[in-house]
Amino acid sequence: MIRPNVGFAALKLLEEAGCIVEVPEAQTCCGQPAFNSGARAQAAAVARAMIPLFEGYDFVVVPSGSCGGMIVKHYPEVLADDPHWGPRALALAAKTHELVSFLTDVRGMTGVAARYDGTVTYHDSCSGLRELKVKGQPRALLDGMAGLTRVDLPDEETCCGFGGTFCVKYPEVSTAMVSKKVARVAETGADTLLAGDMGCLMNMAGRLSREGKPVKVYHVAEVLAGMAGVPPIAAPDKGGRS
Known part of the structure; x- marks a missing residue:
């Protein structure tokens, strides 16, 4: 909703990797804002609504x-004590992948046809890095692109200060963290900043x-797809977070 181009870029990359892509129209937010706020019952309710929508697919790519x-990590956690939904959450988790990790680790993609003329630097989002082990995969594809340096x-693994609801609950701390992050971005001399998570990207773009x-x-998908x-x-917009 915030950046539709990311979805279309993901679609292009997946089709180039030989996938047939469907997007269930009934899907909603994954429930992370509720989970991060301690509303586990509400997060579990979202999970129970989402799981059936994706059970018929070979993979779920995000x-x-x-x-x-x-x-992958928290649906099984919030439904662990439910004998009906717990196993279904684990099954969904097992076939769910972050986009670039799926392209490289599952589909075996080693390069893209797109070109990007510029110098880029890459920020690791906390969830992608720590929960899904996404680190080398985007860098490997970027390093093979024509025109790109x-x-x-x-401090690429340091949080940018967004943290979902963290930036709302602790705005002063969040602003201090993102200010340090964009200072590091400026130090690189890069003309482009990439990441794989829209929360981080909006936060850093705002501060920059x-x-x-x-x-x-x-978003890294936009560059990899040539979009x-x-x-x-x-x-x-005015009134939003930094």
């Missing part, structure tokens, strides 16, 4: 580390804009 982490981001740092921000021609991710 262009978001945080959503993927919720399904990748530079390492200092507010500090006047001319760095373009894209970064749309305007980069911008700061949230």
